[in-house]
Amino acid sequence: MKIAIILGSTRPGRFGAQVADWVMAQTAGRDDAEYELVDLADYDLDLLNEPIVPGAARRQYENPKTRRWSETIDGFDGYVFVTPEYNHGVPAALKNAFDVLYPEWVHKGAALVSYGADGGVRAVEQWRTILANAQMHVVRGQSSFSTMLEVTKGEDGDVFAPAERRAKEVSNVLGQLTKLTEATASLRS
Numbered sequence: 001m002k003i004a005i006i007l008g009s010t011r012p013g014r015f016g017a018q019v020a021d022w023v024m025a026q027t028a029g030r031d032d033a034e035y036e037l038v039d040l041a042d043y044d045l046d047l048l049n050e051p052i053v054p055g056a057a058r059r060q061y062e063n064p065k066t067r068r069w070s071e072t073i074d075g076f077d078g079y080v081f082v083t084p085e086y087n088h089g090v091p092a093a094l095k096n097a098f099d100v101l102y103p104e105w106v107h108k109g110a111a112l113v114s115y116g117a118d119g120g121v122r123a124v125e126q127w128r129t130i131l132a133n134a135q136m137h138v139v140r141g142q143s144s145f146s147t148m149l150e151v152t153k154g155e156d157g158d159v160f161a162p163a164e165r166r167a168k169e170v171s172n173v174l175g176q177l178t179k180l181t182e183a184t185a186s187l188r189s
Helices: 016-025 064-074 092-099 121-133 166-183
Strands: 002-007 034-039 078-084 109-116 137-146 151-154 157-160
Touching: 002 016, 002 166, 016 034, 016 078, 016 109, 016 157, 078 121, 078 166, 092 121, 109 121, 109 166, 121 137, 137 166
Parallel strands: 002 034, 002 078, 078 109, 109 137
Antiparallel strands: 151 157
C-alpha cells in the first residue's frame, strides 16, 4: 500500500514544509505502508486549465502538467493532506490540485493534518465535504497544529515545535488511514 503525504502549500517560505517533513519523519519504522512526500509546488499546476471536466476526461488530460500530476496521484492508495488554513478556508493551490483530477481520488483513503493560527480546523471541515464529493473516505482522527503555540523563534525564522503528544496523535491517524485504505481497496478494483 502506498500513501502520499501531500504538502499542500506552494507559497515561498511556506511553514507547511516543516509540518510535512515532520509528518513524514513520523512514518519512519512503520511497516503498514510505503510513505512518500509529494510536494505540490513541484508540479506548477495551472488553474483549471483543462477543456474537459476531470470526471468526463477519464484521465486523458491535454495539459502535460495535469498528466504528470494525474500519474503521480494515481499511483497512491491513500493520502495525508497537509493543509494550511488561509482566511478561514482551504488553500487555493491545493484545492486547484484536487479539482483538476477526479477518478484518481475515487474510493481512496484520506487523512487531514492542518496548521494555522487556530490549528487549521476550519480548512479541515471544508476538506471533509470536498473529499466526500469525490467519493473519498476520510478518517475521523486528525492532527491540527497551532502556529501560535507550536512554533519557536529561530535564527532563520519560525521553527515548527509540535507538542509532545503530537507524535502519538499522528501515529494514530496514520493507523486509521492504512486500515481504511486497505478496507476500501476492493472498491477500487
